[in-house]
Amino acid sequence: xxxxxxxxxxxxxxxxxxxxxxxxxxxxxxxxxxxxxxxxxxxxxxxxxxxxxxxxxxxxxxxxxxxxxxxxxxxxxxxxxxxxxxxxxxxxxxxxxxxxxxxxxxxxxxxxxxxxxxxxxxxxxxxxxxxxxxxxxxxxxxxxxxxxxxxxxxxxxxxxxxxxxxxxxxxxxxxxxxxxxxxxxxxxxxxxxxx
Numbered sequence: 753x754x755x756x757x758x759x760x761x762x763x764x765x766x767x768x769x770x771x772x773x774x775x776x777x778x779x780x781x782x783x784x785x786x787x788x789x790x791x792x793x794x795x796x797x798x799x800x801x802x803x804x805x806x807x808x809x810x811x812x813x814x815x816x817x818x819x820x821x822x823x824x825x826x827x828x829x830x831x832x833x834x835x836x837x838x839x840x841x842x843x844x845x846x847x848x849x850x851x852x853x854x855x856x857x858x859x860x861x862x863x864x865x866x867x868x869x870x871x872x873x874x875x876x877x878x879x880x881x882x883x884x885x886x887x888x889x890x891x892x893x894x895x896x897x898x899x900x901x902x903x904x905x906x907x908x909x910x911x912x913x914x915x916x917x918x919x920x921x922x923x924x925x926x927x928x929x930x931x932x933x934x935x936x937x938x939x940x941x942x943x944x945x946x947x
Contacts, residue, residue, distance in 0.1 A: 786902065790821060794906035797825045818879050820872070820896045824903025827867050832911055834863050843908070855905050856898040869900050 757780060759767075767776065835843070842861050850858055862868075873880070873893060883892035 787906070790902045790906035791910065793821065794825050794903065794910045797822075797829075797907065818876060818896075820899035821903035821906075823872055824869075824900040824905075825907040827869075827900075828860075828904040828907035828911075831860055831863055831866050832908065834866055839863060844912070847905070847908070856901040858901060858905070860904065869897055872896075872900065 770776070832840070839861055846858060846861070847855075860868075873896065876896075880892045880896070883890065883895075
């Protein structure tokens with residue numbers, strides 16, 4: 753299927769030297785695939801906790817399991833559990849301000865006792881050094897932060913979708929309740945702000 757995308761003019765100009773050298777469509781497909789997978793994974797994480805099989809895998813594996821995206825989801829869950837309505841509102845304003853671009857640079861509002869990316873970075877310096885030795889052309893900290901924030905944001909967006917769905921259901925139930933109280937309004941148009 754063909755899908756068109758819009759990109760800023762300055763980015764298009766900067767892509768000039770890459771034409772013919774890289775497959776821009778492949779890069780876009782991979783980025784979209786990564787975000788879709790993060791969303792699906794976040795949806796599953798919301799529904800379940802760590803299974804016995806995952807624990808056995810983790811405990812029998814000699815190599816440290818480095819799952820930046822999974823840690824992002826865990827930290828987003830902890831943040832949302834600790835956040836109050838004002839914190840959540842601030843986060844939603846931040847997400848709206850980024851408008852889907854550069855979200856990996858988002859720094860969630862600080863909440864005491866909630867783990868942040870830099871703590872994971874410090875805990876995994878050995879892994880970061882190892883990744884840097886394996887491929888000097890990559891920036892493992894940047895890549896880890898992107899994966900972490902992709903998981904963090906995907907989890908928040910799944911919860912945000914559930915909140916919006918709940919609000920819509922509550923609004924519809926309230927409208928039905930009002931219509932039952934005043935049957936004469938049954939044919940009236942309901943103002944959009946009540947929906």
